[in-house]
Amino acid sequence: MSTLLEVDALTVRLPxxxxxxxxxxxxxxxxxxxxxxxxxxxxxxxxxMTARAIARLLPSGATVAGHVQFAxxxxxxxxxxxxxxxxxxxxxxxxxxxxxxxNPVRRIGDFLTEALRTxxxxxxxxxxxxxxxxxxxxxxSDPERRLRQYPHELSGGLLQRVMIAAAVTVRPxxxxxxxxxxxxxxxxxxxxxxxxxxxxxxxGMAMLFITHDLELASAVCDETIVMxxxxxxxxxxxxxxxxxxxxxxxAALVQARPEIDRRSVRLPAIPGHPTSAYEAPExxxxxxxxRFAQDQCRVAAPPLLQIDQRGVTxxxxxxxxxxxxxASTMLLAEGISREEVAR
Amino acid sequence: xxEPLLTVQHLTKTFGRGRSETTAVSEVSFTLAAxxxxxxxxxxxxxxxTTARMxxxxxxxxxxRIAFRGHDRTQPARSTKQFRERGRDIQIVFQDPYTxxxxxxxxxxxxxxxxGVHFKLGRDETKRRVGxxxxxxxxxxxxxxxxxxxxxxxxxxxxxxxxxxxxxPEILIxxxxxxxxxxxxxxxxxxxxxxxxxxxxVSYLFIxxxxxxxxxxxxxxxxxxRGSVVEQGTTADLLDNPRESYxxxxxxxxxxxxxxxxxxxxxL
Numbered sequence: 169m170s171t172l173l174e175v176d177a178l179t180v181r182l183p184x185x186x187x188x189x190x191x192x193x194x195x196x197x198x199x200x201x202x203x204x205x206x207x208x209x210x211x212x213x214x215x216x217m218t219a220r221a222i223a224r225l226l227p228s229g230a231t232v233a234g235h236v237q238f239a240x241x242x243x244x245x246x247x248x249x250x251x252x253x254x255x256x257x258x259x260x261x262x263x264x265x266x267x268x269x270x271n272p273v274r275r276i277g278d279f280l281t282e283a284l285r286t287x288x289x290x291x292x293x294x295x296x297x298x299x300x301x302x303x304x305x306x307x308x309s310d311p312e313r314r315l316r317q318y319p320h321e322l323s324g325g326l327l328q329r330v331m332i333a334a335a336v337t338v339r340p341x342x343x344x345x346x347x348x349x350x351x352x353x354x355x356x357x358x359x360x361x362x363x364x365x366x367x368x369x370x371x372g373m374a375m376l377f378i379t380h381d382l383e384l385a386s387a388v389c390d391e392t393i394v395m396x397x398x399x400x401x402x403x404x405x406x407x408x409x410x411x412x413x414x415x416x417x418x419a420a421l422v423q424a425r426p427e428i429d430r431r432s433v434r435l436p437a438i439p440g441h442p443t444s445a446y447e448a449p450e451x452x453x454x455x456x457x458x459r460f461a462q463d464q465c466r467v468a469a470p471p472l473l474q475i476d477q478r479g480v481t482x483x484x485x486x487x488x489x490x491x492x493x494x495a496s497t498m499l500l501a502e503g504i505s506r507e508e509v510a511r
Numbered sequence: 512x513x514e515p516l517l518t519v520q521h522l523t524k525t526f527g528r529g530r531s532e533t534t535a536v537s538e539v540s541f542t543l544a545a546x547x548x549x550x551x552x553x554x555x556x557x558x559x560x561t562t563a564r565m566x567x568x569x570x571x572x573x574x575x576r577i578a579f580r581g582h583d584r585t586q587p588a589r590s591t592k593q594f595r596e597r598g599r600d601i602q603i604v605f606q607d608p609y610t611x612x613x614x615x616x617x618x619x620x621x622x623x624x625x626x627g628v629h630f631k632l633g634r635d636e637t638k639r640r641v642g643x644x645x646x647x648x649x650x651x652x653x654x655x656x657x658x659x660x661x662x663x664x665x666x667x668x669x670x671x672x673x674x675x676x677x678x679x680p681e682i683l684i685x686x687x688x689x690x691x692x693x694x695x696x697x698x699x700x701x702x703x704x705x706x707x708x709x710x711x712x713v714s715y716l717f718i719x720x721x722x723x724x725x726x727x728x729x730x731x732x733x734x735x736x737r738g739s740v741v742e743q744g745t746t747a748d749l750l751d752n753p754r755e756s757y758x759x760x761x762x763x764x765x766x767x768x769x770x771x772x773x774x775x776x777x778x779l
Binding site: 361442 | 665768
């Protein structure tokens, strides 16, 4: 399996009120051809900014350090025609709010065929036929009629499918899906996810799947990255996230989420609130909210540590507290109450 | 059992007329006991918010009856006086703490304004009550003196909850009140809501699409779809042994390990 995307020590700063604020710190990740990588984190953790950096869609004035390699090319050095081709056929982005990202005064047909006509130079008739086939593929009935409709005539779920169809029209090698189902109902979410998966398999596309939902990430991604304050704090196979978290933040997130199967007297909430990268304290950014924090955590920014073959963590106490983290989440799985676990 | 606090019978709401008439809520009935917590679950367009808006008096029902402590309040309040009286019975917290607060008003002033409208209090007494409310929802003096823009999403939602509690209502309607919050903050607010219910004995009408949240904070639940109630029962029973296929579908749609979205899609 060849590596499609490689992000290495990416740091991004944005100008806010005359000063440069760090929004991403030392983010590294790699994604193989055809695979799905999940990216989980709370608001302000840098998930969307990572996607925007990869797609070369950072706001103007942003300063960047580190590298993004896509199929061997240095993404930050792409210029002119090469950049256009990268955005046209290399990566496609699916945004959370389809309604805000599809031009409301153009018909669905115009939106879907624009890329085909301008990038692939298809004649209008051919492009339309292809758009009809794509709409059918994402499970939209009566595609001919939909092409003539405007975005306001479609429901949120339908519009998100149009967005997916538009993203795959050009057969990109990488899809950046930024919370594509967050605004949708659970049943619609299931539909959209199953379409996204099918399209990914049919066309062999890799996907960076951004979500705030740990359960969703572990259900649909091969591997998952957990972000906090603009940094990667953990990366490992998705099916181990819940049972064997490698970072106290992930363990705390798993426990803080209420469960559908039982009610706990008290949820073990994480004290304080999520910090952004530029407000993060010296040392580990999560330390002020972490129940495992010690003096050593507050001294220097923790490096990424490799844990066996499993994954990486940014917790200096990790090999030592591994059993405690595992125990806390395993007890939950066995139905021991959260209150006892928290003790 | 004593008389229920809130009784809703055959509540119906239609919008538009003639050919464009649509039924948003159809024949919805339920009761909320004093100190109880009732969840309303459903997808967008199921009529859960319209039901809440009729109960709070923001929407006029097309049919059916709403009674609070046995007194009819199906029609919205007719006078300012009646409006205020009703405001002391039922209050609401909306989903988005970014748009439901006045951005030009300090958090504490917002609470003081409500107290001024509903109770005749002196300056010191008002100040004391604002402090008490802040303490109840976990806001310190510095945060009470801040404008909404200086507060985080979780803190703003605490202000919205304090504002709703300022009139000492017996029922608090929470319309997707924790849906927009980050997981770590959501847990804090859910714990806070449990504490308030225990301390104040206030009843909750909790509207959410999130079944795990519903499990955590409600005793009974009704499931709505396209304006109608499809299933109701105790929350534990309804989620553990759903009888209706739609309730099962909602339950199975929640992502978890080994989840296969295509099997759910096949059932739609």
